Amino acid sequence: MEEGIKVGKKAAAIRAVDDHVKDNQVIGIGSGSTIIYAIDRIVERVKKENLKLICVPTSFQAEQAILENGLSLGQLSMYPKLDVAIDGADEVDASLNCIKGGGGCLTQEKIVDYCARDFIVVADERKDSEFLGEKWKRGLPIEVIPMSYKPVQLKIQNTLGGTANLRMAAKKAGPVVTDNSNFIIDWIFDGEQDWQKVDTFLHSIPGVLETGLFLQTAKMVYFGTVEVIIGQIIGGGKRKT
Numbered sequence: 508m509e510e511g512i513k514v515g516k517k518a519a520a521i522r523a524v525d526d527h528v529k530d531n532q533v534i535g536i537g538s539g540s541t542i543i544y545a546i547d548r549i550v551e552r553v554k555k556e557n558l559k560l561i562c563v564p565t566s567f568q569a570e571q572a573i574l575e576n577g578l579s580l581g582q583l584s585m586y587p588k589l590d591v592a593i594d595g596a597d598e599v600d601a602s603l604n605c606i607k608g609g610g611g612c613l614t615q616e617k618i619v620d621y622c623a624r625d626f627i628v629v630a631d632e633r634k635d636s637e638f639l640g641e642k643w644k645r646g647l648p649i650e651v652i653p654m655s656y657k658p659v660q661l662k663i664q665n666t667l668g669g670t671a672n673l674r675m676a677a678k679k680a681g682p683v684v685t686d687n688s689n690f691i692i693d694w695i696f697d698g699e700q701d702w703q704k705v706d707t708f709l710h711s712i713p714g715v716l717e718t719g720l721f722l723q724t725a726k727m728v729y730f731g732t733v734e735v736i737i738g739q740i741i742g743g744g745k746r747k748t
C-alpha cells in the first residue's frame with residue numbers, strides 16, 4: 508500500500524478514536540485495513556489511560572484483532588447496545604451513505620454498526636465521493652445464501668442491469684465464503700442510482716441476506732489525508748480540519 512494512503516488511514520483512525528472513545532464504553536470494532544490503525548490507537552489509550560472498554564467485533568478479523576491485542580471481547584447477546592462503532596468503508600457519498608463489504612464483512616458489520624448510538628467511519632481520502640460509484644468501481648457487495656446465487660444474479664441483472672458477479676476467492680478454488688458461510692455477489696452498476704429503492708429491491712429477493720449499502724447511518728466520517736483530516740457531520744454538511 509502506498510505510504511501516503513497508510514498515513515491517511517492512520518490519521519483518520521487516530522482522530523476518530525480520540526474524538527469518540529471514552530472510558531466505560533462498549534465499542535463496535537469494524538473490519539478492513541483502516542480499522543487496524545484504530546485498534547492500535549485504542550490499545551495505546553487503554554494502556555495509557557487505563558480505559559475500561561468492551562469491544563464487540565464485526566467479523567472474524569475484528570475478533571482476532573481484539574483478542575490478539577488483549578482487549579476485552581464482548582458479544583451482542585451480552586451488549587446489544589453500543590456507545591460507538593468505528594468502521595471503514597469502501598466509498599462514502601456527500602450525504603455520508605456508504606458502500607461497505609469490499610472485504611466481505613458487510614452483514615456482521617451492519618448488525619453491529621446498527622446497534623451503536625454513534626456509527627463513525629474512518630477512511631482515506633480516496634473513499635470521499637460525491638455519489639456512490641463515482642470512484643469505487645468494484646461494485647456493490649451483496650451477501651447471498653449459496654444455493655440462491657444464480658437466480659439472485661439473474662434477477663439483479665434483468666431488473667437493474669449491470670453485471671452481478673459471484674466473487675471468486677484469490678487463494679482458494681471457487682467463490683469467496685463469508686464469515687457466515689455465504690457467498691458474495693458484486694453488482695457492477697453504471698451511473699447514479701436511487702439507493703433506497705435499490706436496497707429495498709435487493710432485500711426483496713429470496714436468498715439475499717444483506718447488502719453493503721449503509722444508508723443514512725453514519726454519524727460522522729473521518730477522511731484522512733497526508734496533511735489534514737476532514738470530518739463531515741451528517742445533516743449540516745459541516746467540515747472541520
Ligand SMILES: O=C[C@H](O)[C@H](O)[C@H](O)COP(=O)(O)O
Nearest residue numbers: 539540541595608610611612
Ligand atoms: O468488508 C469489509 C469492510 O466493509 C471494510 O470496512 C471496507 O471494505 C473498508 O476496508 P479498508 O479499510 O481496508 O479500505
